[in-house]
Amino acid sequence: MGRFIPHPDDVPVELTLLKPDCISRRQLHTISLGGMACNYHRAWRHGTALEVRMPTVNPDMRFLGYVAWCLRRKRGYLVGIAFVDEQTLFSARMGEQVCQIERYCRLHETHDDLQDIQALALEWVQEHADEFSHETVQKAFAESVPD
Numbered sequence: 729m730g731r732f733i734p735h736p737d738d739v740p741v742e743l744t745l746l747k748p749d750c751i752s753r754r755q756l757h758t759i760s761l762g763g764m765a766c767n768y769h770r771a772w773r774h775g776t777a778l779e780v781r782m783p784t785v786n787p788d789m790r791f792l793g794y795v796a797w798c799l800r801r802k803r804g805y806l807v808g809i810a811f812v813d814e815q816t817l818f819s820a821r822m823g824e825q826v827c828q829i830e831r832y833c834r835l836h837e838t839h840d841d842l843q844d845i846q847a848l849a850l851e852w853v854q855e856h857a858d859e860f861s862h863e864t865v866q867k868a869f870a871e872s873v874p875d
Contacts, residue, residue, distance in 0.1 A: 732808045733824050735766035736831040740784055743768060746777040763793060763810040764824055771805045772798050780809055785827055791820040
């Protein structure tokens, strides 16, 4: 099973229902690729096709995926969203990396000083970028595809 990167709660995510034929059902075996996990106010059925957006990061950034799992929590649901191909997974991971860097900078209370923000972003990248690398995605993709 692939890793589902936790999406930070303080970066809004929008999940929009897609028509079932938007994503090929034959690609659902790629669940082992992993994806992202986010808290959401409603439940989603396993296999539901979704569009994932992070409007505060980039209003034009959209990822197509499907619900791999959905767990009830005290306040809402934790939704695991898997992506159907390597490129979408990689793009979504890069979007998540931007969210994590943004959150990291807020936790360190930078005051919009560009040099401080850049230094914190570089610090985060040095500590965590390997988790989001293209090689990590390719390895997960290769392991999930049968010979």
